[in-house]
Amino acid sequence: MSKGLPKRSEDYSLWYNELVKKADLAENSAVRGCMIIKPYGYSIWEKMQAELDRMFKETGHTNAYFPLFIPKSFLSKEASHVEGFAKECAVVTHYRLKNSEDGSGVIVDPEAKLEEELIVRPTSETIIWSTYKNWIQSYRDLPLLVNQWANVVRWEMRTRLFLRTAEFLWQEGHTAHSTAQEAKDETMQMMNVYAQFAEEFMALPVVRGRKTANERFAGAEDTLCIEAMMQDGKALQAGTSHFLGQNFAKAFDVKFATKDGGLDYVWGTSWGVSTRLMGALIMAHSDDNGLVLPPKLAPIQVVIIPIYRKDEEFEAISEKANEIMAELRKEGISVKFDNRDTHKPGFKFAEYELKGVPLRIAIGPRDLENGTVEIARRDNLTKSQFELASQPIAEKIGGMLEEIQKSIYSKAFDFREEMITEVNSWDEFKDVIDKKGGFISAHWDGTPETEDKIKDLTKATIRCIPFARKAESGSCVLTGNASEGRVYFAKAY
């Protein structure tokens, strides 16, 4: 197959868009800004969901489901929340269509106007806290540890597949606690769950940190985040976890009887990751040949391709392939035997390269004679002969998959490290942001004004105040005022 994929070095943005479409991950729909997640793309998302869901349950959370619609008035109840979310909402105003009088189609029935408009949820804090009011009376009802897998809508003007779409899929955790400390611990715990998921499964190194007030979630007192570095030097926020203080409890009057007989507002958190992670996964690892998927999230880990001319060769190869498949499956390795006779091996090689299948096994007549197979790694494009008698093949393949998982992570980690630049002057800052990109580790005076000014001048924002920063006071890279420590600036998706 002809891939027709642009090179990253020529047009990174076009490369990304084309890759998403050509690898059958997603495409634009007839509805502006809404994407279709295609079966191959969705199967990666399902693997992400499964692992995250397991991690949420292991940390004591259960799933539930809350309504898609939010009464308009709910949005206004938390003052900063409405500022953050009211701008870009899909608004339901009517509940019926009818045939047009000229018979040309259907029109909105003006008689069926809602008394109060409904907002398609951009996030569910308001509807959930209005529910928690009924669920929480006493400290015995706490903590309440609930997660929801759902679709949400934010009417973005400029959209990009997976990275920024009007509708997207996500999970949103919403927890309620009896003390501020417990809620803060939960906020930190979930940020760490996200980081662990990103690093262990997505092979994506992330910086753990805290957002500045400017970049905080609308309605939160503190927002923790994980930030990843893409190959073009732009950062991507991969997950956020918010300490809500008592803001939503106050907005929705959620109080509880304390152990010592008092009455207090409940403390809250919320945290979420979305199909945006798909964008991060694609952009972090893939190359000019197509997708590179970490084995732990690859829907197909191994593909077997037969190389043959005659029917009897195909028969013999199929027999061997079936043996190998059985052995791999016994060890939980997902494997596909592509025995289509409608496509040549070269076409298949290119197709699985494009789709990022981590390992390809090719078997030809000479391999059968020699008791070998050819194994090719997608990540570094190396090939090797493997003698079947030398080691059980499931052990060999299992080992290689682990190696690939580590290797993809290391490559991304080394790149990320290389893309962190400490700068100590404004000229240096401008130079690095223009020419190199990546994270700029610089002193900042702690004011939103300086942050805004730097954003205006360079489009770089403070991605986070990293938890792992060294203790080092200094002077702000823009204003020269006192700084408590370095923060990470970057241009971001």
Add this chain to the structure above:
Amino acid sequence: MSKGLPKRSEDYSLWYNELVKKADLAENSAVRGCMIIKPYGYSIWEKMQAELDRMFKETGHTNAYFPLFIPKSFLSKEASHVEGFAKECAVVTHYRLKNSEDGSGVIVDPEAKLEEELIVRPTSETIIWSTYKNWIQSYRDLPLLVNQWANVVRWEMRTRLFLRTAEFLWQEGHTAHSTAQEAKDETMQMMNVYAQFAEEFMALPVVRGRKTANERFAGAEDTLCIEAMMQDGKALQAGTSHFLGQNFAKAFDVKFATKDGGLDYVWGTSWGVSTRLMGALIMAHSDDNGLVLPPKLAPIQVVIIPIYRKDEEFEAISEKANEIMAELRKEGISVKFDNRDTHKPGFKFAEYELKGVPLRIAIGPRDLENGTVEIARRDNLTKSQFELASQPIAEKIGGMLEEIQKSIYSKAFDFREEMITEVNSWDEFKDVIDKKGGFISAHWDGTPETEDKIKDLTKATIRCIPFARKAESGSCVLTGNASEGRVYFAKAY
């Protein structure tokens, strides 16, 4: 705990509503007609989803995701589809809110009116077939076997938790085929998958059959269904599978190059089950004490409750409980040890009865002395002493869970059989529908007019033309005209 549950015999409808709320399955939300699925209810739905998803994948389907919104004009493209679905739609007309000038809250920004209104999907045939147009060019692209797990909205006027809600969760399969026969086979296959799921997992016997033209899906040429019988004698449609013919392919111009060089419209199917199944599950098996859950769908299969007075008794019982838990979990049995010291055993007994946990193990000090435990079955409320030395407990419990699963099915099956009444005169028909309910097996002349008339007179509809009906011609129970065979009438949810 005090259950405060009404009796089925006194007010079946109130019993159902109260049970759904008291067993923590679902509740109404602040948005009219939209429900909140609570954690315990959602965990049952998750088990249903997992089994169905496995069955779909085993039959070759993959999941994907299509947009929540459908352009209004799409709905009109298939003539009978628009008739069926345009009536009760949530319509998005605007994409922004703004602060009201008097500062009292937010209002819809009149400047942000959509050019074309968007409908919140009531079902996704239209948006999916508009997409399939791009996915299908040749017979090589067929069959296309796609499923979607999603939320949908139908603006129902009278709603009931799980049974009929404005928003509900479901799966919708949408497949495309190169021949009518293949699409018909798929339609039949998926109806059978649903029937197998209902019987094997939900312990719910179903009648497999075909809908009459009146009851067919809007846009389908044939609708197959599974129909279940509830304890109050009303039927419940538990799943439908539609043969769409070439209707949607024609509406969206989806053609494919045939093997022999021609060009033809694609043949389609769609099929779905929803959170309505939760309603069926609850109503089919539960009793005046609360939920009765088939073990295969119970989030907790076994609960262990300690009976003690002194702390050292609790210690010893806990040790034994932990041993038992470990043994049960090793065999994949889900078990909870309720060691709360804030609630008495009696309260716990009632709570797990209400929540339908299939087996309860109670352990007291005397049990420890005697090497026994007490095992209580939720379904038939029987209790027995079990000698731990007599048999490995996991084997005993595993066997009992299987027995319960079968027993719940048998009970529902016997009831359903008892509720099928053959009638041969109109007087008998009226009598049975008024006094006994259930399925009425009667001859019908095959006309929509007679069907409508019977509905007007009795509220009973033709639930299906059962596949298993015997070959028997006769005369219509209402008109006396010739009939090709008996059909099942019932009042239905």
